Amino acid sequence: MSVLVYLDSANGALKKTAYEAVAYATHLGEEVIALAIGNIEDKQSLADIGKYGAKKVYHISDEKLKTFANAAYASVIAQAAKELNCKTIVFSASSIGGVIAPRVAVKLNAGLLSDTNVLPKTENGQLIVSKTVFSGKANATFSLNGEYNVISVRPNTVKPSETGSSVEVESLNISAEETDFRAIAEAILKTSDKISLTEADIIVSGGRGMKGPENFYLIENLAEVLGAAVGASRAAVDAGWRPHSQQVGQTGKTVSPTMYIAVGISGAIQHLAGMGTSKVIVAINKDPEAPIFKVADYGIIGDAFEVVPALTEALKAYKQKIS
Amino acid sequence: MKIIVCVSCVPDTTTKPTFIENNSKLNEQGVQFIVNPYDEYSLARAVALRDANPGSKITVITVGEANTEQNIRKALAVGADEAIRINAKPVNGQYVAKQIAHVVKEIGFDVIFTGKESIDYNGGITGNLLAEELNIPYTHSVTSLEISGNEAKMEREIEGGKEVVKSALPMALGSQKGIGEPIIPNMMGIAKARTKPLTVKEPVAVETSTQLVTHELPKPKGAGKFFKAEGNVQDAVNQLIEALSKEAKTI
Numbered sequence: 001m002s003v004l005v006y007l008d009s010a011n012g013a014l015k016k017t018a019y020e021a022v023a024y025a026t027h028l029g030e031e032v033i034a035l036a037i038g039n040i041e042d043k044q045s046l047a048d049i050g051k052y053g054a055k056k057v058y059h060i061s062d063e064k065l066k067t068f069a070n071a072a073y074a075s076v077i078a079q080a081a082k083e084l085n086c087k088t089i090v091f092s093a094s095s096i097g098g099v100i101a102p103r104v105a106v107k108l109n110a111g112l113l114s115d116t117n118v119l120p121k122t123e124n125g126q127l128i129v130s131k132t133v134f135s136g137k138a139n140a141t142f143s144l145n146g147e148y149n150v151i152s153v154r155p156n157t158v159k160p161s162e163t164g165s166s167v168e169v170e171s172l173n174i175s176a177e178e179t180d181f182r183a184i185a186e187a188i189l190k191t192s193d194k195i196s197l198t199e200a201d202i203i204v205s206g207g208r209g210m211k212g213p214e215n216f217y218l219i220e221n222l223a224e225v226l227g228a229a230v231g232a233s234r235a236a237v238d239a240g241w242r243p244h245s246q247q248v249g250q251t252g253k254t255v256s257p258t259m260y261i262a263v264g265i266s267g268a269i270q271h272l273a274g275m276g277t278s279k280v281i282v283a284i285n286k287d288p289e290a291p292i293f294k295v296a297d298y299g300i301i302g303d304a305f306e307v308v309p310a311l312t313e314a315l316k317a318y319k320q321k322i323s
Numbered sequence: 324m325k326i327i328v329c330v331s332c333v334p335d336t337t338t339k340p341t342f343i344e345n346n347s348k349l350n351e352q353g354v355q356f357i358v359n360p361y362d363e364y365s366l367a368r369a370v371a372l373r374d375a376n377p378g379s380k381i382t383v384i385t386v387g388e389a390n391t392e393q394n395i396r397k398a399l400a401v402g403a404d405e406a407i408r409i410n411a412k413p414v415n416g417q418y419v420a421k422q423i424a425h426v427v428k429e430i431g432f433d434v435i436f437t438g439k440e441s442i443d444y445n446g447g448i449t450g451n452l453l454a455e456e457l458n459i460p461y462t463h464s465v466t467s468l469e470i471s472g473n474e475a476k477m478e479r480e481i482e483g484g485k486e487v488v489k490s491a492l493p494m495a496l497g498s499q500k501g502i503g504e505p506i507i508p509n510m511m512g513i514a515k516a517r518t519k520p521l522t523v524k525e526p527v528a529v530e531t532s533t534q535l536v537t538h539e540l541p542k543p544k545g546a547g548k549f550f551k552a553e554g555n556v557q558d559a560v561n562q563l564i565e566a567l568s569k570e571a572k573t574i
Contacts, residue, residue, distance in 0.1 A: 015482075068486075070451070071460055093447075095481035099463045102448040105417070106455035111532035112417060114448045128536070133444045134340045138538050140444070146532030183460030183490035189478070196483035202573070226574065244466070244501055245480065250336060250442060251360055251500040253480075259573040269337055273442070280571045282563070283547075293549060298566050300559045302552020310560045315574070318564050 002031040004086035006077055007049065008096045010068075011188075012041040016199050017092035019052055019160035024153045025090045026053035026163075027119050028127075033058065035080055035172070037073055038065045043169065050167030052160050058084075058172040065176065068096065068185045072176035074103030079174045081108060081148065088127065093152035094198070101152040111144030117154040117256060117277055135250060135273030154277075155198050156256045191245050195229040202259045203275075205231035205248055209264020209285065209304050213241035218308045219263060225315045231255070231275075233265045249274035264304045267292025284308065324379040324433045324470075328369045329423055329450070330398050331359040331413070331441040332391040342538040349443075349538070358394050360505075361438025363401075367503030368468055369436050370402035376470075380404045382430065386413045386422050392521065399516035400508035406519070411526035414535075415444070420452035421529045427457065434475070435495040439464045447497070454495040462488045466501035 005025045007018035014036065025032045034054040039061065040046055049057050060076055077100060081089050089104055091097030093115040105112040111127070118130040118139070127144040129151060144151070197203060204226065206219040216230075223230045232242035234249055248255055249271040260278035265271060267283070267290055275281070276295060283296035286303050293299055300307050334340065335355040343350045358366075366383075373379040383398045383406040385391050395406045407426060413419045427435065435457075437450030447463070454461030464480040470492070477488045480499055490496075508516070548566055550559035567574045 010481075069460075070463075071455075074455070095464065095479070095486075098447065099451060099461070102416075102451040103455040103461075106420075106452055109532070112448065113533065114416075114446050131445075132541075133538070134334070134338070135336070135442055135445060136541075137338075138340050138342070138540055140538050141536045143534045143536050144532060145534065149532070179458070183462055183488055183494060185486045186489050187487040188481070188484055189487065190484040193483060198482055245484070247500070254445075259567075259571070273336070280567075280573050281547075282567070283549075288549070293547065295544065296547045296549070297544070297571065298547055298563060299549040300552050300563055301549055302556060302559060306556045307552050307560065310556045311563065314557070314560045314564055318568070318574070 002033045002084065002086045003028050003088045003090060004081050004084060005032060005034045005054065005090045006097055006100065007034050007036040008092050008094055009036055009038060009040055010096065012039045014040065014045050015094070017094045017097065017155050020155060020158050021090050021092045021097065021153055022049060022052045022054055023158040023160040028088055029122065030088070031055050033084055033086060035060070035077065037076060038068070046169045047166040051162045051164050053163055054167065057167050057169045059169050060172050060174055062175050064181065069181045069183060070099040071103060071183065072180035073100045074107060075176045075180050076174050078104050078107035080172060083174070087148050089148065089150045091152040093154050098152050101150050105150040108148035108150070109146060110148035110150045111146035112150045113142050113144060114152045115154045116151055117157045119158070120151070132277055136276030154256055156258070191243065193229060193245070197229045197231055197246065197248065197253050198255055200229035200255070200257050202226045202228035203231045203248070203255055203257045204228045204261045204263065205233065205265060206236055206263045207233035207265030208235040210236065210241070216241065218305070222261070222308055222312045225312055225319065233271050262292050263308060265292055266290045267295065324372070324376045325431050326369050326373055326379055326381045327427055327432045327435040328362065328365050328381055328383050328398065328403060329435065329437045330362045330383050330385045330395065331438065332356045332385060332387050332394045333359045333441050333443040336442060346537045346539060347535065356390065356394060358397055359438050359441045361440060361498050363505040364500060364502050365436035365438060365498040366398055366401050366403065367506050368498065370506065371503060372434070372470065382407060384409065384423055384426060386411055386419045388412060395521060396516045397508060399519045400512040401506040402512065404519065406521045408521065408523050409526050410523050415531060415533050416446045416449040416452055417531040417533060418529050420449050420456055422526050423453055424456035425527050426524060433493050434470070437495060437497050439497040439499045450495050450497040459493050459495055460490045461495045462490055463497045464499040465496045466499050468496065468502055
């Protein structure tokens with residue numbers, strides 16, 4: 001049997017989350033089949049999915065599927081899973097894969113776990129998957145025992161690595177019904193952020209301790225040096241200093257970067273809910289009692305207005321030295 | 324317009340969860356339950372939508388045991404017209420979606436609000452599952468909603484921006500911050516809520532292929548390495564860079 005992986009794409013190109021979903025699927029111990037839908041301009045990028053562990057790559061390029069509609073994509077993927085005899089279907093828990101997965105699960109009457117952030121296991125022939133629950137305060141383990149099972153993987157859970165070679169891309173002739181297009185994406189409004197928060201490897205966030213919107217250039221400069229995305233606490237967003245698209249935590253975004261740097265953020269439980277699963281947490285705060293230090297791996301106790309510029313300069317020098 | 328708002332009752336954000344029965348269940352002793360924060364955004368938008376469309380009605384639906392009724396009354400106090408409680412423990416998103424689908428098929432619907440996720444199991448799937456059960460469109464993480472005639476325009480959060488979505492009614496959506504400003508119930512609302520209809524329905528038999536096996540608390544982190552900037556910022560910064568490059572290997 002095989003695992004079917006849906007490859008996230010947007011604006012005609014595969015997304016980072018597509019590679020991550022393939023990398024996750026290789027841990028299921030079955031042949032990995034990848035499926036892309038819609039317009040992909042760089043055909044070679046599809047063939048190269050083979051390098052990341054897929055044995056076969058299919059592309060459905062039906063004209064109507066150029067526009068994203070989660071119901072239409074779900075209908076096509078469920079049909080493909082049946083046709084290709086794939087009993088496990090893997091998605092990224094992104095704004096694309098994450099909204100297709102549940103519909104596919106209903107269509108296939110499948111077991112379902114969304115937003116897993118741990119590698120899967122098989123015990124006595126059963127698929128065992130885990131995720132953080134209660135906003136990062138606990139982990140829960142589930143067994144999926146449907147004839148079909150659907151999993152979505154939190155971005156940044158698995159690092160893709162090249163292990164195989166390119167494969168030939170095959171086309172698949174499956175289409176969706178008219179009624180699957182009752183909700184469609186009409187336009188994209190881009191933020192000015194250079195790197196998307198949920199996909200970023202490193203995030204630098206600022207909170208109330210930044211004292212005002214005019215001081216966030218310090219956060220931006222530090223982020224620039226690190227190639228990081230800029231985030232903010234709820235306090236900074238509610239005060240109108242930063243847009244909601246940058247809010248990390250409950251009622252904002254859940255992120256899981258390799259490194260999360262919290263500047264002037266006390267670490268309210270609502271904030272920890274959104275970044276607690278970051279691999280390395282760095283806190284910069286003048287209050288040594290701030291709750292953020294309870295979850296931080298590293299930190300500097302000091303005034304952000306002194307520490308951040310010094311850190312930015314020192315990192316510039318460090319980056320130059322190692323390059 | 325028939326407006327449905329699905330409400331989930333979840334442990335208060337500040338709860339420190341512990342587990343019982345071989346770690347298979349949340350220990351509810353001493354836990355305060357609240358209306359899921361994302362459902363408060365839904366309620367706020369639903370009330371404005373109802374008020375802008377005379378003759379509309381908001382029905383709140385919860386899958387939960389009797390102890391959820393105080394939270395259902397809160398939803399009525401901020402402006403919902405009636406409530407239905409499906410008398411069952413919400414086992415998982417699939418179970419809840421099937422229960423709600425069964426009820427709303429009977430009572431009818433034009434717009435179904437759910438929260439982007441509930442803050443207990445953080446699944447973010449129930450609204451979408453429900454939509455598929457009902458064969459209607461679903462839009463996730465919606466930060467703004469405008470309806471005119473039989474069509475809705477929404478903005479939803481995506482990586483690096485927002486997507487403008489056009490959807491036909493009937494439809495379902497998952498609310499995110501921005502869609503409405505949560506309403507704080509006033510005395511009159513609370514008084515009125517006491518007499519608004521709250522119907523209890525028994526659940527239908529539903530089996531799912533997703534079984535919760537166990538919970539565990541994350542392993543406590545070792546104490547972090549913290550450097551004091553007082554006196555010499557440069558030293559602290561250098562020590563941090565040293566640690567991040569040699570130990571954490573993140574730079």
